[in-house]
Amino acid sequence: MHETDWITRYIAPLVTADGAAGLRDDVALLRTIGPTLATMDTLIECVHFLPDDPLDTIGQKLLRVNVSDIHAKGAEPLEALLSIAWPVDRDERAFELLMTGIGKDLQAFGISLIGGDLVQINGPLALTLTLTGRCIAKGPVRRDGGAPGDTLLINGEIGWGGLGLAAAKAGQDPETAARYRVPAISPIGAAKTVAELAASSLDVSDGLLIDAMRLADASGCGADIRLDHVPLAAPSDQVGAILKQCTSGDDYRILISARTDQPIPGFVAIGTLTETRGLALTLAGAGVNTPSTLGFEHKG
């Protein structure tokens, strides 16, 4: 790897913001118009993506997991700092492909790359992105703004992450695998809805049930989830198939609570926040036992 050459060839062309000084300095000047958020996510080969995943899709996924966090808080993504720890045995063509994917999604989401670091690693590819965002309202919509009686709503289908991972591992059904590799994330319109109408909000990254529990816990509530109202990647009336999709994660949909009975465009009501703590699941009015694993719990 020739760090300076690669930065000049593949990274610098993606840099447009004045504050980045063309990457020819050690720091960037941030755009800070109003309340500014920051989030940071790391993706590691063999942990967050498969060694065979095409590098452009890995670059897009890195952008999307971070954009999803910003959108879910009712904010618009602004600027990114990118760290790449590049395996010593990978070649320049592979690096170019990674940067193609990153460049594509920087443009798709209107994000300026303003800085970062490029280093070698004698091990798996490790990518870290820090992404800033501008709040559409006065501040971020947090997890803890919910209250008993709030309606719980989700803005897209749940289960594609898990189905796509299975397809990618099996080397089958490239269209479904693509939904794991480059997850569809909520558009900026959803972020505006969050800013205007949500009392609490988060993005469903680890599984619908575990993230619903986290939102409820943060808000000091419990949650009733009507499983038959959850829009599923693979619609089913079988409890096992439904729960599998509701706990598989990597979906990057936005779960909100709202203090309204009116329909919210783009969102579907799937339950209610309750006084009683914990999770209560129903399917067509009948109680369903809560599974022991609610999602990906970050335990190794």
Add this chain to the structure above:
Amino acid sequence: MHETDWITRYIAPLVTADGAAGLRDDVALLRTIGPTLATMDTLIECVHFLPDDPLDTIGQKLLRVNVSDIHAKGAEPLEALLSIAWPVDRDERAFELLMTGIGKDLQAFGISLIGGDLVQINGPLALTLTLTGRCIAKGPVRRDGGAPGDTLLINGEIGWGGLGLAAAKAGQDPETAARYRVPAISPIGAAKTVAELAASSLDVSDGLLIDAMRLADASGCGADIRLDHVPLAAPSDQVGAILKQCTSGDDYRILISARTDQPIPGFVAIGTLTETRGLALTLAGAGVNTPSTLGFEHKG
């Protein structure tokens, strides 16, 4: 590794800023009082530190390489986002030691930890820090503000990084090794001096000669360096010993150019920016050939 438990036990206690929401959300609200900078540096085991380096010193080094970038731009460090890719085979005791070092330097430099990520890696320890800073003057002091006739000044001894690395590798002279593991960095007073008096500035991370060349290049100038004026870790009148220290890197001193003949407190004049591009070295008035390697060039 139990990510959630470790965050609760070792990372959350270091978090004090309101905007971090106690790490119980996916984003942090940045403090942005006036022009705000951001820098990002990554340290990889076996590339930027030795596998045997004590983990608390690695944590301190991570903070220091970033703080040095902020100070060198005439700014005060404010808030940090921390990504840790933790090797699957390292234990909780080691993690605690890493966080002890990070906590120590967060406090020493008055930095608030506001977010980040903790993930597993089947490979070397990989650490990334994003650090924000508040400009003391109206904006950052860049590399490109120099002009012919400016005096070049440095604010501390050069060569400790290289001498310390050699000592650490040899397992000898722990005091010198400590200067590589936990580099002394310029105090906040130096950042104020930069903000007030420097025309251009950078931190010497890759070697005095290569970084002097970068500052001169960015400013469209050349640089005359009087080697006998450079404060050295191991003072010498031998060209070889002097050049070795001036090209070894990891020193984290601030190199500035200033449009004044007056002494600048804390800084020592070591040369001049010139019309003629390139580097000209002298020792006691006599020309010295420029070595083929000016410092660490990020080539693998």
